[in-house]
Amino acid sequence: MTDATVQGGAPAPRGSIHSIDARTAKRNRAEKRFRTYGKIAIGIGLFFLVVLFASIIRSGAPAFTRTVVDVPFTLTQTQYEEAEGTLFKTKAYSDFFIAALDNQLREQGVEAEFDADTIERLLGKVGSTIREYYRANENQLGEEVSFSLATSSRVDGYLTGRVTRESMTDSRFLMAADLDLVDRLVEGEIITSEFNWPFITGADSGVDNPGGAGIGASVVGSFFMMLVVLFLSLPIGVAASIYLEEFAVQNRFTDLIEVNISNLAAVPSIVFGILGLAVFIQFMHLPQSAPLVGGLVLTLMTLPTIIISTRASLKAVPPSIREAALGIGASKMQTVFHHVLPLAMPGILTGTIIGLAQALGETAPLLLIGMVGFVARGYPDGFLQGFVEPNSAMPAQIYTWAARADVAFYDKAWGGIIILLIFLMIMNIVAVVLRRRFERRW
Template sequence: MNERQQVVYATVQASLKRRYARERRFRTLGLSAIILGLSFVLLLFADIISKGYSAFVQTHITLPVYFDPQVIDPSGQRDPAKLARANYRKLVRAPLRALFPEVQSRREKRQLYRLLSTGAAYQVQAMVLADPGLIGQTRQLALLADDDVDMINKGHIDQASVEERFGTAYWGWLQQLKQQDRLHTRWNSGFFTSGDSREPELAGIGGAMTGSLYTLLVTLLLSCPIGIAAAIYLEEFAPRNRFTDLIEVNINNLAAVPSIVFGLLGLAIFINLFGLPRSAPLVGGLVLTLMTLPTVIIASRAALQAVPPSIREAALGIGASHMQTVFHHVLPLALPGMLTGTIIGMAQALGETAPLLMIGMVAFIVDVPNSPLDPSSALPVQVYLWADSPERAFVERTSAAIMVLLAFLISMNACAVALRRRFERRW
């Protein structure tokens, strides 16, 4: 080594430590950012799951119910219309009275009856309507308990608060029921099938899920073809000039417009101008279509741009027309990317709340919608509604609804990732 080379060598050696330290610092920074993000996600999931898992089971009280012919059908004609109108409340209250003969005062009786949900009577009614042969028999039935019973049974309310709120007798009844092995938790299938209710134990996400499904269906049916067609036209056929530049800028801007603005637009145009029904998934779908279109168009254009020009040249070079080149060769290669974009847009639409508030999908709707024109709610809106309710039992239902929503979102995004993996770089 000559003198100059020695100097260079020494300088390089001296600077190495500093250079590596800088690299280490950067790595640590990046890693800690990721750890921070992940831990927040974990915290969120842990919180939601710990609060919400118990909503998937529901407390029931097992009682011997006597299907009293005198109450249900005194005439003995078994007329379904009459059967439906019978006083089933009386039937489910009778075994409670029998269990607790010491309860005499009207006030105490009313409280005793409140151990059961109002849904318990409907449970018995449904059984009788399905099988009138039950009349005259006695059956051990697991009847739906009130939400307070459910909360106490799941340990969300302690003894002191119960005695303060409901009196000492109430706690005693529950203990007695427990000792007689009459309190059970069962899989809460009603949570997935029933609509909203003021009674937490009767409230379910069935209506909201169906509403979301109809909304997304409308969104998919509209935004997918419109978005992809717009992307193909803009990318492949539109002349490059000021006007198309303007369109492009506007599409990019639309993607960033707050979603509530789309809700206002939907309210003004679809409901006020076109007279479409309020609270309907059809309108929700239309509004969400407006919102997802920019996402779909941008993703589809990116997918079209990613198709290598050599494929276009190959097709053009043997005399395929422009249209044939696009539809026979470019589009099939771009389609997975377009679908990925569409799915991500759909996932975004599924989680969207604000625009749905504006078009009335925030209303309290008990019935499960049967068509996109029926009034309905949507999953995220249901979460919003329940989070606002004062009853303790709605806390776990809110978290459970979030879990269902997240499960849908995660599976949709997983679909998008899987599609991308599967069809990545086929050429």
């Protein structure tokens, strides 16, 4: 209102400053409004932050618990031989299990009707699990063993309230009638909840087994990528920064490098993915889906960030230090490596960790070099193989889950995000601590 060209009355005779005139009151209201806009803007920003974290935590938490059915089970030698003699071996074991479960329910005083199909929908292929166990541990025959069998993710969903009887439709995965048995099992305290370790340590599962999907293998993939990024981008970034900050003379070549660095810092990450695909995979025929290639692409992407922060740390070392070293006859190179670099190191490391954190969360370039899809074959065979064997990375794994049709994978994706954010948080905290601890004010 105040920037309207001309308004208001004739030059008002200036009254007492102890009484606020109408115009000033109006202006003060405008002032208050403006200030409120600012507060609202901050409020909206923080509100989004809270909503984001709330939805991550709320949706991600279920991935960390799983429900298991605990059934004490005894298989005698004769039963074992009898089962191994039948045609459908796993069916025989499944029948033993059903009998044991029935028994267990009756002991708890709960009545329930169920058949083998129900059990398979709820607990998966129980028979083969049991058979595998006894074939591997024949000495356990005759002893009482307690099987903790993970329920399917839809049963998890029913117990956590994600799936309700009203919202679900019958499918080959779960029938509404199956939920009656689940209710009985809960009544009989046979279903229990436990921390989902397999999610944290396991590898990705097939598309129809959301319950068995784990993020562990892709954490390892990310780890190998970060190793590549760290061991390439730190030395190269530091060397480039030292040259630009300490040795470079102002000329066209230096200008070219500077312009390149500032532009690369703003190039969309997907373009680096295209570069990786064309150069590393099509041209150099490096293996697809390998953490080595992912690491190379992320290195090129992170370098500008690291160079910019390293140069800032080098610049912060006062010239007096350099003069002191040069003054006692050290060469320029010795000055830099003996004095300037060690003093700048905390800042360089902080910048590097932040660059790594950025690289850890990057997804788009990884999609292009094939670190996506069902590539997790579990853990690599050895340290060196870890770099070249196909693997996934955390963000790519999360994307894969989010892109699957089965909504049960969404829980896994959110859970994966929690793990990813925990890693990022740790890295950022380390960076902040490093800065606080070693920061020097000159």
